[in-house]
Amino acid sequence: MENAIEVKGLLKSYGKLEVLKGVDFSVGRGSIFALLGSNGAGKTTVVRILSTLLKPDGGTATVNGFEVQAEPAKVRGSISLTGQFAAVDEVLTGRENLILVGKLRRVGHPGQVADDLLTRFGLTDAGGRRVGTYSGGMRRRLDIAMSLIGNPPVIFLDEPTTGLDPEARLEVWKEIQELAGGGTTVLLTTQYLEEAEKLADRIAILHQGTIIVSGTLAELRAMLPPAQVEYVERQPTLEEIFLAIIGNGAQR
Known part of the structure; x- marks a missing residue:
């Protein structure tokens, strides 16, 4: 291999x-x-x-x-790097975090990419909530979802x-x-x-x-x-x- x-x-x-x-x-x-x-x-x-x-x-x-x-x-x-602490913006919603990273990485249709990742990681219902209200596991899943934008x-x-x-x-x-x-x-x-x-x-x-x-x-x-x-x-x-x-x- x-x-x-x-x-x-x-x-x-x-x-x-x-x-x-x-x-x-x-x-x-x-x-x-x-x-x-x-x-x-x-x-x-x-x-x-x-x-x-x-x-x-x-x-x-x-x-x-x-x-x-x-x-x-x-x-x-x-590459993408996920550290020991979730690198998410607690003021933004989960969906807004994903869209922000999508725009920074210049992917096409960042809103659709965000929605697809929210679905994949079981965060659709929480996507409109501020990340500051997320549990530790939800933050980590969002963090990993963010790392996948751009398909590294x-x-x-x-x-x-x-x-x-x-x-x-x-x-x-x-x-x-x-x-x-x-x-x-x-x-x-x-x-x-x-x-x-x-x-x-x-x-x-x-x-x-x-x-x-x-x-x-x-x-x-x-x-x-x-x-x-x-x-x-x-x-x-x-x-x-x-x-x-x-x-x-x-x-x-």
């Missing part, structure tokens, strides 16, 4: 602090790639470099076939479910899966192991400035000793209990 992202030997330091110490990975087109790491591991630094917001100290990176440092304008025309082939999602409740997280997961299903390449950074397990085609673990392991979930599991079969009573997780109760309550 042709790669949408290629990173080789990426370096970045802030004074004496080495954040990236030679990062290497590639992301296939139309796939979901999860970059795992604890706080301070350098995940956001990688995303900022790939999205041309930060210059590396060394190494090379290409996005959609364009070299990040040599062709930044072409890279920016190929590559999307960076930097910890997209941070601070969301379990129900909202599942909504966002569904949208991310649908993006990849439609051919969009998704680079996802997260601290949540379950999130990477549920979504990613390939996973890389960034630790102390380098990628220490990379592969599919099956490949990563194969690195550990075979699991021992034990027969234990499985109790539902708190998340399962929460979602079951919310679901039952919605039906009453």
